[in-house]
Ligand SMILES: Nc1ncnc2c1ncn2[C@@H]1O[C@H](COP(=O)(O)OP(=O)(O)O)[C@@H](O)[C@H]1O
């Protein structure tokens with residue numbers, strides 16, 4: 001019973017804490033609290049903004065290459081609260097936070113609806129859910145006890161005293177008592193507002209406290225009671241029609257007061273239905289059911305929808321009044337494949353499957369997803385564009401290709417609003433797993449699964465052909481390159497050291513060549529001429545021929561010199577083109593043996609031993625298991641070294 005006892009003691013502590021936290025008092029107690037901490041009376045936008053930023057704001061480090069390459073010199077803010085669950089959407093998150101920030105300072109945004117617009121599966125719902133959870137984690141909110149809309153206790157203060165109150169506390173009071181509280185004040189407390197009890201309660205999505213959700217509604221059953229509550233028929237016999245005790249204030253705007261009201265797929269609703277939303281923003285109040293006065297509303301209205309619905313809605317000119325009230329933030333798909341991988345890792349982490357994912361599997365799926373989302377350009381091929389959007393250096397003919405990401409971005413509008421969704425990929429992953437009898441997925445099986453799913457589901461002929469070409473050609477080639485390097489690494493013992501030593505040798509000899517000096521042998525101290533044959537053997541790996549070598553050597557020497565002068569550490573990966581040359585050289589050095597050893601039929605004993613060593617390296621150092629190593633080696637031997 002040890003475990004149970006331990007857990008029960010936690011239960012007891014939890015309950016104790018819960019009961020202790022509940023505040024009970026009157027206006028005078030509340031004012032004392034307010035004097036110490038004016039934030040207790042924050043309006044909803046500020047409360048939410050503080051809840052999120054409270055977790056930390058980080059300025060993106062412009063010395064980090066991802067930031068420099070993708071976001072320019074502008075040091076974007078990132079919000080720690082989103083960092084561990086949302087990837088590659090800093091742009092959209094910044095705009096959402098900018099909205100909340102202005103609204104929290106009572107700018108015009110406080111009277112606007114936030115609209116997240118994006119394709120399915122771009123993370124809109126997940127984002128709103130996460131935002132709502134930020135509220136759940138905040139301090140409890142003070143409100144008039146028994147108030148169905150949990151209203152601000154300061155509403156008790158009569159108009160005549162509000163000017164003085166504002167001078168004393170520096171806090172402006174917005175809004176008046178709701179019909180229920182006004183009735184109670186008069187009937188139960190004889191108009192003595194100092195006697196009205198005040199309490200606190202938490203925000204809760206499930207408890208519908210401070211968070212109201214409006215799902216898209218079938219036009220036939222659409223009823224504004226979802227938004228503003230209704231009159232309770234069972235009480236109609238007891239009270240007169242204009243008695244607030246007949247009110248059942250449980251609509252989304254009632255429960256969402258002081259917090260958030262979310263409109264899911266907002267434009268699926270009939271336009272009449274949305275008028276309440278507009279009133280809520282324009283007048284900061286919503287109608288009461290029956291004959292009562294309007295009810296003050298303070299909340300953040302967040303809505304989301306996809307582009308088709310938005311376009312249809314926008315086209316109706318009768319909707320202008322609403323359009324005027326909307327702050328739109330595009331939430332496109334992630335366009336950086338290294339960030340997209342993180343999304344799948346996150347989604348897979350939540351299910352408790354026990355399976356093996358071979359290296360590069362999610363990378364390949366992510367590359368595919370991003371390729372489908374990018375619009376073609378004449379400037380570069382699709383794969384190159386994908387890499388540029390990922391912040392990678394592009395090497396061409398021994399040089400770093402200068403393509404400005406901004407030029408590519410400016411060519412197109414609304415990129416990332418089409419293409420395949422994260423769900424499409426997740427489904428392919430599930431299918432690949434279901435088809436596997438070894439409880440694993442590999443780049444090979446995910447590609448097959450994606451091809452199958454594209455054939456089944458993408459009906460637009462043009463898209464379908466383009467997607468299939470990515471999978472069958474572009475990514476097939478790309479994966480073979482990745483695979484060849486991987487197998488080389490497993491074959492070359494001490495790969496890193498060998499690469500490093502090629503790099504150092506190359507630099508020594510190239511520098512000597514450029515300065516017309518000699519190279520000193522580190523062991524014998526003998527001086528010798530730069531080794532032309534060696535230099536060429538590296539340069540030819542990336543197609544540098546003839547007189548181009550002089551430039552290349554000069555470029556490298558000055559590049560490295562500049563880096564060293566800045567005190568930067570350099571290693572063999574420091575200069576893109578040289579890195580590629582070194583990798584190719586190492587790949588070439590084991591090509592023959594790779595070919596022979598990976599052919600299972602012709603292996604002799606010695607080769608078998610070499611093969612086993614390679615498999616062990618793949619498993620130990622590179623994250624494969626027995627089965628996936630075998631599968632990729634077989635694939636390599638069938639595809640990489642087929643012709644010889
Ligand atoms: N950029 C992203 N970062 C993190 N997760 C994402 C991202 N894009 C999509 N997702 C995940 O994909 C899933 C589907 O997203 P969802 O919020 O339902 O999309 P939407 O509401 O836009 O159709 C969610 O689990 C979400 O967490």
Ligand SMILES: [Mg+2]
Pocket residue numbers: 121124125126
């Ligand atoms: Mg959604």
